[in-house]
Each structure stands twice: as C-alpha cells, then as structure tokens.
Amino acid sequence: MDYKHGKGVQVEADNNPQMMLYALGALEIFDGIYDIDSLSMIIYQPRRSNVSTFTMAKVDLYQWVEETLKPAAELSYAGEGDFKCGDWCQFCKVKQDCRKRAEYNMELAKFDFQLPPLLTDEDVEEILGRIDGLVSWANDIKEYTLQAAVGGKEWHGWKLVEGRSNRKYTDENVVAATVTAAGFDPYxxxxxxxxxxxxxxxxxxxxxxxxxxxxKPQGKPTLVPESDKRPAMNTAKNDFNEFEEDK
Ligand code: SF4
Structure with missing residues (x-):
C-alpha cells in the first residue's frame, strides 16, 4: 500500500510502474516465505478521497520485469534511451531545465497561438490535452529563473525588482488597544x-x-479528459434536447 499525502494529482494504481516496483520489492522479501500467486497494490490518497486498487498475477509482474523494466533499466544505466515527457515531469528533479520538456511544450508553437476560431476542433482538442503541462512547465521556468536571479544570476534583458506589497500593522495588539481606546470596535x-x-x-x-x-453547491464546470471518473455534467444543451424529446 502506498500512502500519498499530495492532493494535486489523483494517482491510480492501475498498471502503475511505481506500484509494480514496490510489489517487486515485496516479492523479493516475501516470495520465499509465502505462496504468492497474485499481488494487490493499493494507493491510499485521503486528501483526494481516493483508494485505488490494482491486482496482478505474479507471472504477469515478472513478464513486465523481463519485457519492459529490464530493457529500460539497461538503457538508462548505459546513459541511452529516450526522454519521455508526460504528467510525471512535474515530479522530476530536472523539470525546469530539461531540454526534452522544453521542446515538447514548444511544439505547441506550431499553432502560432492563434485564437480558437482560427483553429479546427481537432487543433483545439490537441492543445487542450497538453495545456496543463504547458502551464506547469511555464511556471517551473518562471520559478527557476527567479530563484537563480535571487541567487545572483543575471539573465540578459531581465532584472530583479521589488514586487507590489500591501501596508500592514507593525503590532496588531497595540492597534486593537488603540482603536478600542478611541471608542471603536477593531474586530x-x-x-x-x-x-x-x-x-x-x-x-x-x-x-x-x-x-x-x-x-453542497454545484461545482464550477471543469473540462476534463473523458477518462476522468466523475460523471459528465448536464449542460443547458442536454436539458434542452431532453425537453424537446419529451414534447
Ligand atoms: S522533465 Fe525531462 S528528464 Fe524529467 S521526466 Fe520529463 S522528460 Fe524525463
């Protein structure tokens, strides 16, 4: 079982390589002691109310090791293999300056950032599928360059300035006492x-x-991939179609 405290990304156990590696580790320890035919991998992510379970036969796990894990590990050990971008990049140590991630996100520039009316539905759907990754990458670059600049690095054409700040009390207790003494309620x-x-x-x-x-008010409409577990919302168009059918 893997306890995940984060709530930013809901993680599923289904064919999850991280969980399969944990299962392999458990097999290393317990396979000689117990008769194990299958393994259940559970992700418990309470802050997303997510309990995700995946069960796999031991033979299938070993097959994955031979056919997928070992070849990939060997390539990696030899410093070869391909970089692959995806949702996982956000957890990677080199996510800010990884060239592959930059190239992957810059591919969207092929659309020249035209407004949606100039794009086909297929174009928009492709952008939609990659936009979270693009925003996440852009924010990582901003944070990386800021921290480097604070540390003394100079970026050509850029400078560090003080951001906006709001006035604040130097001592809240004194302010409360002073306002009360003046006959007002400071709270x-x-x-x-x-x-x-x-x-x-x-x-x-x-x-x-x-x-x-x-x-519990209805949540704000959010566009998510079809694979999302939540049921689709009823839109005004659906309601209208149902009304027309009932007539
Ligand atoms: S940021 Fe680069 S190295 Fe890290 S997971 Fe993504 S593609 Fe791989």
Missing amino acids: EHKVLGVTAMTSLLGKKRFEEVLGGYIE
Whole structure:
C-alpha cells in the first residue's frame, strides 16, 4: 500500500510502474516465505478521497520485469534511451531545465497561438490535452529563473525588482488597544467556515447541530479528459434536447 499525502494529482494504481516496483520489492522479501500467486497494490490518497486498487498475477509482474523494466533499466544505466515527457515531469528533479520538456511544450508553437476560431476542433482538442503541462512547465521556468536571479544570476534583458506589497500593522495588539481606546470596535465578526466550525464542535456535534443547514453547491464546470471518473455534467444543451424529446 502506498500512502500519498499530495492532493494535486489523483494517482491510480492501475498498471502503475511505481506500484509494480514496490510489489517487486515485496516479492523479493516475501516470495520465499509465502505462496504468492497474485499481488494487490493499493494507493491510499485521503486528501483526494481516493483508494485505488490494482491486482496482478505474479507471472504477469515478472513478464513486465523481463519485457519492459529490464530493457529500460539497461538503457538508462548505459546513459541511452529516450526522454519521455508526460504528467510525471512535474515530479522530476530536472523539470525546469530539461531540454526534452522544453521542446515538447514548444511544439505547441506550431499553432502560432492563434485564437480558437482560427483553429479546427481537432487543433483545439490537441492543445487542450497538453495545456496543463504547458502551464506547469511555464511556471517551473518562471520559478527557476527567479530563484537563480535571487541567487545572483543575471539573465540578459531581465532584472530583479521589488514586487507590489500591501501596508500592514507593525503590532496588531497595540492597534486593537488603540482603536478600542478611541471608542471603536477593531474586530470583524464572522461566522466560522465549515472546516473551522467542525474542528470547534467536533464532527458528531456538528452533524447534530448544523446538519440541516449545510448544502453542497454545484461545482464550477471543469473540462476534463473523458477518462476522468466523475460523471459528465448536464449542460443547458442536454436539458434542452431532453425537453424537446419529451414534447
Ligand atoms: S522533465 Fe525531462 S528528464 Fe524529467 S521526466 Fe520529463 S522528460 Fe524525463
């Protein structure tokens, strides 16, 4: 079982090479002690309410080792093989200055960043599938260049300046006392949010006292790949079509 504390990316166990490597490690230790025919790999990611399980026969795991893992490891050990970009780049140590990642993302420049009306639906769909990676890469480059500049590196045509900042109190206690003495209330009074209120009352008491006053509004529409587990939303067009069919 792999406990994943992150919530940025939901990780599935299905044919996940990381989990298959862990399973291989478990086999190394336990295969001589127990009769093992199959292995269940579980990812537990509580902050995404995700429990993902994948079960694989031992023979299939060893087949993957021979056909996929070993050849790839040998190439890597010899300093050969191809770089491959994907979602995993965001966890890579050289993600900021990897040339392959830069080339991969710059491929989108072939669209000349034209506005969608000038692109075909297929163009837009291709861009859509790669845009998260592009944004993530662009942010990594910004962070990398900023940190290097703070460390003293000079980028031709660029300089470090102070960003905008907001005024703030030097001592909140003194401010509160001074405003109170002047006859005003220095505090804003707000009802605690759901999370803070749950901590205050405890889950059980929260349900007893406030259960009838909680609602979960519909989430903001988000365009995700078809493989996403969430059911598709009803759009106004769907509703209209259903209405027309019912007429
Ligand atoms: S950033 Fe480069 S080296 Fe790292 S995983 Fe992506 S392609 Fe491979």
